Amino acid sequence: LLCYNFATARVLRWSLAGTTIGWTYHYSNVTLNWSDARKWCQANFTDMVVIQSQRENDYVVSLLPNRTQSPYYWIGITKTHLSKTWTWIGNNSTWIGTRSWARNEPNNNRSNEFCVEIYVKSGPDRGKWNDEKCGVFPAAQCNASSCERGRCVETINHSACLCEPGFIGNRCQTAKECPPLSPPENGYLKCSEGSSKFNTTCQFKCHPGFLLTGSSAVTCSPSGVWSALRPVCATVKCPPLSLPDDGNVTCSDEGLIFNSTCRFKCSSGFLMTGSFAVTCGATGIWSGPRPICASTDVKTSIN
Template sequence: QSPYYWIGITKTHLSKTWTWVGNNSTWIGTRSWARNEPNNNRSNEFCVEIYVKSGPDRGKWNDEKCARKKFPVCFKAQCNASSCERGRCVETINHSACLCEPGFIGNRCQTAKECPPLSPPENGYLKCSEGSSKFNTTCQFKCHPGFLLTGSSAVTCSPSGVWSALRPVCATVKCPPLSQPDNGNLSCSDEGLIFNSTCRFKCSPGFLMTGSFAVTCGATGIWSGPRPICASYKQALLAVAGCGSLSLLCCICFCWMRHRKRKKRVQERQTEDLTNPTNEISG
């Protein structure tokens, strides 16, 4: 009996990958090689033999020239198309194993890894693409009106079973502080100036308000209008008079321009009548 047998692993070139002949599996591993093997010692050693009677290397592999005559070792291929659902089947003698894709586990890579369940942030909600916490699931976070998202708006379940980011927080929206108008005061429904808070303005006696008497804090943290002005009666009258004078001036200018255009059209018509010959009337 020969101490050396072919085991059905080969490659076509030095730079190529070792391949099992039975099922074209390219995973070979390193633990089965004998010491200092494969070494391509005689060049073009593109087949693999197994030592049967070689002391400490018994049962180990060695690369050898394919032209050498040796007995083959035949065994049933263990890997097939259905061996691994989400992974690669690796072949060894009378045994196989699945190398799972990232995010999958199980002896056939049939189970997707799961991340810890997520709960919606306070004053907010979430929606997940797969309706679960499995690998590759993406969850979107949103806040209710009047609350601002602080943190990542979306997280994804990673291959390691950990979410890609921490759960965000929905913080209360606040509008910037308001100052009371000169010659007036203000009062607000909420000292925190949060969403939907309303601030009302009031002018001191002898002053008139110009602008809105109340503003509301919006969902984006912006007041619904500018701060009003408290003007004295004299200032208010001058403003009204100024507006009246301006309106009168605009009216005068409009009428003058219209009169000029009309006068110009009359002059053009008269000139045209003088330059055109008069038609003779025959009896």
């Protein structure tokens, strides 16, 4: 609340003694409704403050502290009905400056807002007026529970939450979500939170016989986008097989992929040594070496 007090002083002006009448400004951090605030001013000083010019308004504001908690002070302007004119107590003046009210004020937002408070938090709204119900106790718009995952920013008669990265909502209560992920073909995934919310990490793995191409893990970023593209599970391939000398090979799949089987056959007059078939394994290695086709002709030397 803001009060003023009449004061008289003897001054020397142009070498002539005279008396001047002025006033001093006072404020209190006691939280009261408008009526009790006026009674407090009348009991301790003269009355609630009366402002008569923008210059005086700016001067009064310059005397006030920059308060972040409950940054409002009652001033001595009021009216008795919505259709009535705003009037200063004491002298019945109706002065209102062209830039006294805050943006979109007075708005009678909650009906019967017939008293006025001045806002003193630093920023563009410092020194602006807001209409308020006379029976309320000026209080901070922000408190410890205003924002769950963010910082509360207060302006005149309004507050808003500036959310931490990855959170949205009027109280920053909701984690952003990335688009749902599906497992890669021939693979599977497992997510840390069982969902696709901010900070969730999903791990990818491929089934046996398939090789992971791309990132094995992705994380949901603050912007709601996964940190990398979904990987691909590519079929494992074994290296090409060369034909055995004096033989041939036939494979079940020309791509020589996982589980492909290649069968060897020796030409007439040659005997196979080794396995007649090999299979492409899950790690891309054949199950055995290529066999050898040895000639069955036996040459006898005569001495």
